[in-house]
Amino acid sequence: MPSVRTVSRPAPGGATAADFDWRRSAACRDVDAEVFFPVDDLDVRPSAAAAAQAICHGCPVVADCLAAAIANGDDDGVFGGMTPRQRRAYAAATRRGVAV
Secondary structure: OOOOOOOOOOOHHHOOHHHHHHHHHOOOOOOOHHHHOOEOOOOEOHHHHHHHHHHHHOOOOHHHHHHHHHHHOOOOOOEOOEOHHHHHHHHHHHHHOOOO
């Protein structure tokens, strides 16, 4: 039987693997990824997003997840407890210095 080799991609923006250690503590680490990518033609379905956001709600690293999603420009799925539309609005408000 051939051995399985894991290939890791370089982290975006020169980040190191240590910058992503927070993922080990994520509430979603053992949840099927499809839960976080509930899409229709326009955006994340609100009812499906609610299921993903409920998992995020009590996550100890939700802020790290949100920051990584914004920094990496993740345009799909629920990250940091926010849909893509919510992340775009949050990022725009943050850039303008508006308290959110």
